[in-house]
Amino acid sequence: MSTQPLSQKEIEDRLRELPGWSLDGDRITRSYRLADHFAATALVVHVAQIQQELDHHSDLTLGYNTVALSVNTHTVGGVTEKDFGLAERVEAVASGHGAH
Numbered sequence: 001m002s003t004q005p006l007s008q009k010e011i012e013d014r015l016r017e018l019p020g021w022s023l024d025g026d027r028i029t030r031s032y033r034l035a036d037h038f039a040a041t042a043l044v045v046h047v048a049q050i051q052q053e054l055d056h057h058s059d060l061t062l063g064y065n066t067v068a069l070s071v072n073t074h075t076v077g078g079v080t081e082k083d084f085g086l087a088e089r090v091e092a093v094a095s096g097h098g099a100h
Contacts, residue, residue, distance in 0.1 A: 005078035
């Protein structure tokens, strides 16, 4: 995946493919609400596994029944295809946990 920063238009186009994700400064972000704390914690563990596999990590926040992610490619100071690759993998696993 490219590690070149995406243009504003490229980011907006990619975000249309990922409902719930948005641009916040130089990062893409998403929050999920789950049934309870156990479900939220399980999602965090799955996201951590994905991040380890991709060797690409987000800022990840666990609340009582919420999980929030904020991601960019630190080395380029912006959003890249790597960030969208991570977001797509997280979306796939989050839907399996009943997140919305």
